[in-house]
Amino acid sequence: MQLNFDRRVADSLPKSWVDRAPTAVRPYLRLARYDRPIGFWLLGLPCWMGLMLARTGEGLGWIDLYYAVLFAIGAVAMRGAGCTYNDLVDQDLDAQVARTADRPLPAGSVSRKQAWLFLVAQSLVGLVVLVQLPILAIGVGLASLLLVAAYPFMKRITWWPQAWLGLTFNWGIPVGYTAVAGTFDLTALALYAAAVFWTLGYDTIYAHQDAEDDALVGVKSTARLFGENSQYWVAGFYGLNAVGVALAIWLSDASPFVVIPFTLYTAHLFNQVRELDITDGARCLALFKANRTSGLLLVLTFMVGALV
Incomplete structure (x- = not known):
């Protein structure tokens, strides 16, 4: 039985x-963030990156399209499950933060029992997707559960929860890469490390929406840690990301034509830095959401490497 009427969430x-x-x-649907689809993209895009990187110089086949569809479905299911779990852990904190107070659990639109049942249902969909992959990729995918389980607690114990989010959200790179390559090598590791820095950058931007409320309730974040210096830190993270991606391209011996989409990708990242105003919550949200385009440009980079 529902406890309250539906409420729209602030940043939907x-x-x-x-x-x-x-x-x-x-x-x-709000509990799983269907009204905030950027998270589905940011979880699914790394899977496609890993898939495309593993196909460098080999071309793409029907099995790759099949895997890409599976990864899209899995990203939707597991992002929804992760958000549901996160909200169960953070219900009391969310009630004290203006942007999250209208989420279904603190607002009373969904009970904790209903949320747990919904979490299980979404996880089962994710499991069905996972078992379609080769055995090594299944094992790699299951290992991500440790990262997911720990993530909601990171903002209570470290100033770097965005780093943990980077490890978690980009786990699709090793899953996608091992599904095709059957191994996880230095090339994939370089891309994974680069993607962690990408997330450190964009989630620091995102966290500035809540910096004041987080300070009041004792929630830690890189936004609070860096404060007025955040723009420089984000620039540094994006710079390290670009270096890591370039290393992955070099190790994979990709076609020189990947330079074109890679340059567009890098320019898009640093345009975010140029436009960043940490005092403007709406601007921070818009820049955060712009990383869908960043991610698509990076997928395109490795797709060119696969096809040319």
Whole structure:
């Protein structure tokens, strides 16, 4: 039984299909962040990066399309499950932060029992997707559960929860790479490390929306740690990301044509740095969401490497 009416969440899309869904279903869609699809992209894109990187110089086949679809479905299911779990852990904290107070659990739109059942259902969908992959990739995928389980607690114990998020959200790179290559080598490791720095950058930007409220409730973040110096730190993280991606390209012996999309990707990242204003929450959210385009440009980079 629902405990309260559905509420729109502060940073959801202005209008989305979630607002037109049946009233009884809407809180669950918000709990899984269907009204905030950027998270699905940021979880799914690394899977595609790993897949494309593993195919460097080999071309793409129907099996790769099949894997890409599986990764998309898995990203939606597991991001929803991860957000549900995160909200179960953070219910009391979310109630004290303006941006998150209207989430279904603190708002009373969904009970904890209902949320746990929803979490299990989404996890089962993710498991069905995972078992379609080769055995090594299945094992790599299951290992991510340790990162997911620990993530909500990181902001309580370290100033670097964004680093843990980077390790977690980019785990799709080793999954996608091992599904195709059957191994995890230095090339894939270079890309994974680079992607962690990417997440450190974009999630520091995102965290500035909550910096003041986080300080009041004692939540730690790189946004609070870096403060007014955040723009320099984000520039540094994006710079390290570019170096790591370049190393992965060099190790994979990709075609020189990848320089074109890679240059666009790097320019897009540093344009975020140029436009960053940590005092403007709306600007921070927009720049964070712009990383869908960044990720697509990087997928394109490795797709060119696979096809040319």
